[in-house]
Amino acid sequence: MQKNMKKGIIKIVIVVLVFILAKFLIREGIIGAYTERIIITVGINIILALSLNLIIGYTGQLALGHAAFMAVGAYVSAIFTTKLNLPFVPAIILGAVAGGAAGFLIGWPILRLKGDYLAICTLGFGEIVKVLIQNIEYVGAARGFSGIKLFTTFGWIFLFTVLAYILIKRVVNSVYGRDMRAVSQDEIAAEAMGVNAFRAKLLGFIIGCAMAAFAGGLYAHYLMFIDPVSFDFNKSTEILTFVVLGGIGSTSGSVAGAVILTVLPEALRGFGDFIKTYRMLIYSIMIVILMIFRPQGIMGNRELSLQNLMKKGNTFNIKGGEKDGIA
Amino acid sequence: MALLEVKDLGIQFGGLKAVDGFHMEIGDNELIGLIGPNGAGKTTVFNMLTGVYQPTDGEILFDGSSISGLTTYEVTKKHMARTFQNIRLYKEMSVSDNIKTSCSVRRKYSLIDAIFHTGKYYKVEQENEEQVQKLLKMFGLEDKADLLAKNLPYGDQRRLEIARALATEPKLLLLDEPAAGMNPQETEDLAVFIKWIKDEFKISILLIEHDMKLVMGICEKITVLNFGKIIAEGTPKEIQNNPQVIEAYIGRKK
Numbered sequence: 001m002q003k004n005m006k007k008g009i010i011k012i013v014i015v016v017l018v019f020i021l022a023k024f025l026i027r028e029g030i031i032g033a034y035t036e037r038i039i040i041t042v043g044i045n046i047i048l049a050l051s052l053n054l055i056i057g058y059t060g061q062l063a064l065g066h067a068a069f070m071a072v073g074a075y076v077s078a079i080f081t082t083k084l085n086l087p088f089v090p091a092i093i094l095g096a097v098a099g100g101a102a103g104f105l106i107g108w109p110i111l112r113l114k115g116d117y118l119a120i121c122t123l124g125f126g127e128i129v130k131v132l133i134q135n136i137e138y139v140g141a142a143r144g145f146s147g148i149k150l151f152t153t154f155g156w157i158f159l160f161t162v163l164a165y166i167l168i169k170r171v172v173n174s175v176y177g178r179d180m181r182a183v184s185q186d187e188i189a190a191e192a193m194g195v196n197a198f199r200a201k202l203l204g205f206i207i208g209c210a211m212a213a214f215a216g217g218l219y220a221h222y223l224m225f226i227d228p229v230s231f232d233f234n235k236s237t238e239i240l241t242f243v244v245l246g247g248i249g250s251t252s253g254s255v256a257g258a259v260i261l262t263v264l265p266e267a268l269r270g271f272g273d274f275i276k277t278y279r280m281l282i283y284s285i286m287i288v289i290l291m292i293f294r295p296q297g298i299m300g301n302r303e304l305s306l307q308n309l310m311k312k313g314n315t316f317n318i319k320g321g322e323k324d325g326i327a
Numbered sequence: 328m329a330l331l332e333v334k335d336l337g338i339q340f341g342g343l344k345a346v347d348g349f350h351m352e353i354g355d356n357e358l359i360g361l362i363g364p365n366g367a368g369k370t371t372v373f374n375m376l377t378g379v380y381q382p383t384d385g386e387i388l389f390d391g392s393s394i395s396g397l398t399t400y401e402v403t404k405k406h407m408a409r410t411f412q413n414i415r416l417y418k419e420m421s422v423s424d425n426i427k428t429s430c431s432v433r434r435k436y437s438l439i440d441a442i443f444h445t446g447k448y449y450k451v452e453q454e455n456e457e458q459v460q461k462l463l464k465m466f467g468l469e470d471k472a473d474l475l476a477k478n479l480p481y482g483d484q485r486r487l488e489i490a491r492a493l494a495t496e497p498k499l500l501l502l503d504e505p506a507a508g509m510n511p512q513e514t515e516d517l518a519v520f521i522k523w524i525k526d527e528f529k530i531s532i533l534l535i536e537h538d539m540k541l542v543m544g545i546c547e548k549i550t551v552l553n554f555g556k557i558i559a560e561g562t563p564k565e566i567q568n569n570p571q572v573i574e575a576y577i578g579r580k581k
């Protein structure tokens with residue numbers, strides 16, 4: 001415990017220092033408004049990737065409508081701040097609760113079944129949410145919801161991204177996270193070892209949905225305008241790409257995936273006309289190339305941590321020297 | 328009273344009566360064998376005992392209460408654990424995490440404890456870790472604790488399955504062909520080991536096994552299944568000389 005305490009303090013100090021440095025650079029104008037915008041987008045995308053990775057990487061369920069939960073959080077929190085004058089933080093928390101409740105309503109009947117039914121249901125849920133919002137005049141229907149106040153600053157994003165990362169890490173490294181992984185690897189064996197597979201899957205799914213909704217709240221109060229198509233299937237696919245590219249089942253991989261895939265297309269803008277024109281094409285090709293040469297994603301299912309970096313050889317060789325087992 | 332009491336247990340798959348009129352009694356700290364030719368229904372008996380299949384007939388009393396109708400994880404909570412004929416480890420998890428997952432049946436904390444790293448979280452994690460270390464040492468796996476389960480040699484995978492089941496703290500351990508795929512030397516070592524587990528943990532063991540020498544050598548009583556029905560039960564000596572058993576295994580003597 002003493003050791004944990006010391007490690008914890010070191011981590012807190014690093015995080016605070018990074019924050020102060022970033023704040024300083026922003027104030028001095030070294031990080032311009034454009035870069036700050038990218039950083040905020042990166043933060044939101046990290047939270048989204050972390051939340052989807054909990055569902056796909058840990059509970060082993062495929063979810064294809066993650067942006068719909070983001071939409072729930074975005075709209076609910078925007079209603080609270082804009083129409084009901086609630087402060088920012090309680091509003092986005094309520095948005096997250098709504099997202100978690102939506103996850104519960106879908107997960108409760110579906111996750112009892114063995115098999116990939118969740119993929120189809122979340123896909124359907126994505127469409128339902130979109131069509132529903134398009135028809136609700138109260139939130140601007142298909143025209144979109146405008147007049148949302150700007151609350152999501154760099155400071156909030158920094159805080160919530162760090163908190164989201166810690167939350168996921170702690171869930172994953174608890175009995176709950178181990179239960180989820182066990183169920184994803186072999187549901188029959190896990191149940192025989194006393195794990196309630198349904199409960200484990202449902203818990204992971206609800207936390208993932210609530211976190212996506214939270215990210216949706218941050219997104220709404222940053223862009224100040226949301227509309228149904230911002231949360232369509234394309235957005236869900238984008239989040240899925242972060243997770244797959246980073247390495248399914250790796251928390252640090254999800255962070256890496258979200259950072260790289262958010263920054264890359266922006267970075268490509270900086271080059272000459274040719275690259276600028278074919279920016280998205282190059283981006284796609286790079287993803288394809290990466291998937292060919294590293295199908296397990298950037299991190300595989302490993303984790304990057306202070307400890308691993310120090311005794312590198314050890315942890316990074318886990319996957320090497322594979323032996324054939326008869327199963 | 329007996330630890331396990333099974334009466335008139337039966338299951339039907341479509342038209343096939345896979346197991347019919349099965350009965351068994353296991354007392355405390357007993358080692359019982361369940362044998363029979365391929366397809367006799369041995370694994371099906373395990374699946375009914377552990378709630379994987381719901382029997383169509385009969386009653387299962389375990390540790391003083393009926394466990395008929397319970398789900399698999401509820402049966403495990405009542406202190407019955409099993410291994411699988413076809414190894415079912417969590418392949419992509421480390422050896423120690425394979426065992427640690429089982430510990431949470433007995434010691435858990437709330438999600439709030441996990442998120443805020445409360446004292447209870449550290450205490451339970453510590454206890455689970457100690458339990459894992461103890462089992463790793465017993466099973467000679469301490470050097471392989473950080474390996475992924477799928478990278479273990481075959482014999483170690485079989486033993487890890489037993490360790491993982493023991494971590495749920497069973498009173499009755501069901502082993503489904505633990506010696507399958509092992510060479511004679513490994514099988515002999517396993518026999519000694521199974522007996523040792525029984526005495527060390529003071530539990531009862533029900534063992535399915537094809538290797539006659541192993542079963543005859545260590546089991547106190549044996550039940551023989553053929554085509555879903557019990558054809559003999561008794562001590563190893565009685566079974567060895569039972570004409571019906573000989574017939575089931577090597578065919579009728581002319």
Ligand SMILES: Nc1ncnc2c1ncn2[C@@H]1O[C@H](COP(=O)(O)OP(=O)(O)OP(=O)(O)O)[C@@H](O)[C@H]1O
Nearest residue numbers: 340343345363364365366367368369370371372412
């Ligand atoms: N889920 C199922 N559906 C239909 N039939 C089944 C099912 N499970 C088992 N059976 C049938 O029940 C019979 C007994 O199977 P079981 O697996 O219990 O045999 P076993 O004694 O364990 O054999 P082995 O020594 O080969 O492992 C077989 O005929 C099998 O095909």
Ligand SMILES: [Mg+2]
Nearest residue numbers: 369370371412
């Ligand atoms: Mg069998």
